[in-house]
Amino acid sequence: MGTGLLDIIILGAIAAFLVLRLRSVLGKRTGHQGGREYDPFHQEQMRRRQEQARGRGEQGGEPSGEEDKVVHLPDSRGDAGREEAAPDYGDRPGAAGLTRIKLADREFDPDQFVQGARAAFEMIVGAFAQGDAKTLRPLLSDDVYSDFAGAIEQRREAGERLETTLVGIKSADIVDADLRGKTAFVTVKFVSEQVNVTYDEEGRVVDGDPSEVETITDIWTFARNTSSRDPNWSLVATAAPN
Structure with missing residues (x-):
């Protein structure tokens, strides 16, 4: 066998070895990838966790390599078991x-809650006027x-229909709040301008004036179980001002 042919065989063997090594590395799946379909909800959760981690890094420095391997579980004292200071809502x-x-x-x-309450x-006002019980139910x-x-x-049954035009909400303010067991209750006073005609x-027209804008005050109480994963609040009571 000639020297040239032997060199070719040796080079070919080396190339095949390198190809196998590359495939063994590049073709490897890590973590939970194997057999799992793309889950946009899982990806969104991971994105939010990464943003939170970056936020903590900006506030307290970049975490060390050992900290990256630790999964912090929130508890009643706050994130990662740290004591959380009681917020100060002043005299509101x-x-x-x-x-x-x-x-x-x-x-x-509280401020975000008020936005959601508005x-x-x-x-609710719109669905009630339209008789849309399906929207009201949840x-x-x-x-x-x-x-x-x-x-x-x-x-x-009376063959009547109600038309309500919500001109605008002049104000929406929290007037009371309480925690009973695990259920939170927040009461909001709404002052709105409406046109209501039946x-x-x-x-x-059997009631109301289509040309009259009324200023109406409603006091609504919303409730939510703070231990529930459902972030939505329910309207549990309505009242008129004294």
Whole structure:
């Protein structure tokens, strides 16, 4: 066998060896990839965790390699078992209750809650006027839903329809808050401008004035189980100001 042919055989063997080594490394799956379909919800959770980790790194420095291997589980004292300072809501109404709710639910924020309450108010007022019980059902407690559904049914039996135009919400303010067991209760005072007109089957006005904008005050109480994964609140009570 010639020297040239021997060199070719040796080089070919080396190339084959390198190819096998590369395939063994590049073709390897790690973690939970094997046999798992792409899960957008899992990816979103991972993205949020990465953002939170980056936020902690910016506040307290980059974590060490050993810390990267530790999975911190939140407990009632706060993230990673650290004692969480009680928030100070000053002299705002319901401050003590807001503090208890915040300690029970780290994600609770009074200002964000009010934004959600305003959106719920608009949705509930609109759905009630339209007689849309399906939309109302998940937003209301059983007792409140029963009252709303009963009023919708009475209107339907009388052949009447209600038209409500929510001109705007002038204000929405927390006036009370409490934590009873694991259930949080937050009461909001809404002051809104509305046009409410009830028509009969013939289209005649039986109540209200289509040209009159009324200023209406509603006091609504929302509740949520702070131990639940469901972030939604339910309307559990409605009242008029004294």
